[in-house]
Amino acid sequence: MDFAQLNAWYSQSQRRTAVSLLMKRVGVTRTRAECFVRLWIYLLVKQLQESQPRIKPPLAKLELLETEVQCTHREAAELFYCDSERGSDRAAGMMLDKLEALGLIKKHFDGNTTAIEIQPIPEILDPAKPQKPVQLQLDNFNPRCDAITVANLLATNYNWMNRNTNAVTYKIAKILRLLASQYSKGMRVLRRCDNLNPVGFYLLYPTATSSEVNFFSVPSKSLHLSSISDIDPFNMALPGDQNCQSVFVRSWMIEPQYLSEYRIDFLEDAQKVLVEMQTDFPNLCDLYTLMIHPGYEKQALALGFHKTNSDRQLSIYWMYLPLDRFLALNIKEALLKL
Template structure:
């Protein structure tokens, strides 16, 4: 026996010549009447900003996400505000979990188009989960969705500008999970099993923290202490330095399913240690702005100076071009590509430690256009 259709799905299977609905009707076909297409396009443009866009987010997926967000908000508020007026003055975040079948999702995604299948709608939902835009639960009977808070869409500029940040030591107990989740979005494009990535990343971050915690730092929001930026400077053993001259994919670890770490840490006091490997450097996309980028980069200089106390002969620093945005930042700070991996499309980048320490970070990053446009 089929279940009762959700009220706002009642118009789904009507004829193509849809009539203008009353204010009480919130069927997916009528989403454009509640939040105009041009306003939807504004939200899509914010999501597609190069400085904020998650790796793997296409314009089509962004459009699907915005329509789903509108629909879930309307569905939730229909029960408590039956006289909800059209059009919506602003797009607010739905609260908590909201049931949504694949049939509903298909109607939301394909309204006004050649209708896609429920299966393809389910695959789109899974992709939005992998991109960190929504969460999904299934209890055996009902699919429930939750829209994740997105500061670049939901918060006003005044609220964003009022936030303050501080750089602090990485706390393996309380920071690993939160950092792993935003790092995973940078690595999703490399992995088929995206759901397992945050778990693996958190475990490896804690392993590195046991090896050399001094090289691990976070950028925190001062209001809630949550990490929104992170880096790992890893003193590399002399035996592993050859990896910097081999294909970069060999040295990937956070995004790899291999348990063995391809890079070994140098023991404190090792006079043969001459190189630092930047194993990770990232700021969560909503917070990737000029002040925060400068704050974290200037802390990197201080960290290198402290590491020289443990490893007096440090002179080289290497990194990988995991994300195009981070590649732009590295280039602005004087890093040069030395070896490109044609298989996975990433490169080694190199900078002299002496030059990095002497760099005027604020001046260097002022040339990065996307940081100035936010």
């Protein structure tokens, strides 16, 4: 079977798909996968032609052989190397040995000829159906149900910063529940519709006037979730506080696989929540965030945030944006280039 016949029976795009699936197996290189797929096509056609002499290409799909089929090393060499420099019979025999060692085929030699049996390959015989995309919904943070899941989500930010896997998830969960008991309006989640688990979270923290000086100090001194100290450097303003002017975006993140699709919705939701917060804090005018994970830097800059105070010890820094400008922003237009 030459290369043209191979393409006629099973197209190059079909073979490419099968090769990609096979390469997920340990030890299966692209060359080995391609040789195996060619061998499967050849043996299947050879068997079908014995029972159906008038059969014509193409094959609808790859199927298991009914019985083992004879195949010499010469046949295998012509098949494996039909589109490249001629490989030897010995090289083809070594490839068959490798395919057998990988569990893709079984071969039997009776002293004269080699018979080959294709082993069941579930990923090709019964390919998984594409999963329906997970739908997400915006919702309020539920301290009873969401604290642990969100704490694990947030811990990834601090694990990256500290270069370890020991972020105190327990502490984060306790803090989230405490903050929710004080003022939960600024705590929102992006929740899976199927299992209700949060995959995104933000925390808009109305900051008491006494704590605003932190926005102009060394950023590392304002870390709380990842710090050893149990003392929060920030105090929360209570609804009705006429002196509260600042909102601290203490958290804003979405699991990477959902970020591109739901980023705009989550930011637009934050705009709506900030408008609602203005009824509780009528003099809000400043928006601050602490840039911890570099993955969100481009987003912050696109929204209009600019860097203020940096830290000499850690690669974190304060960013600022006037609240009115954020509320007037067309999020979709602002993020077009992301």
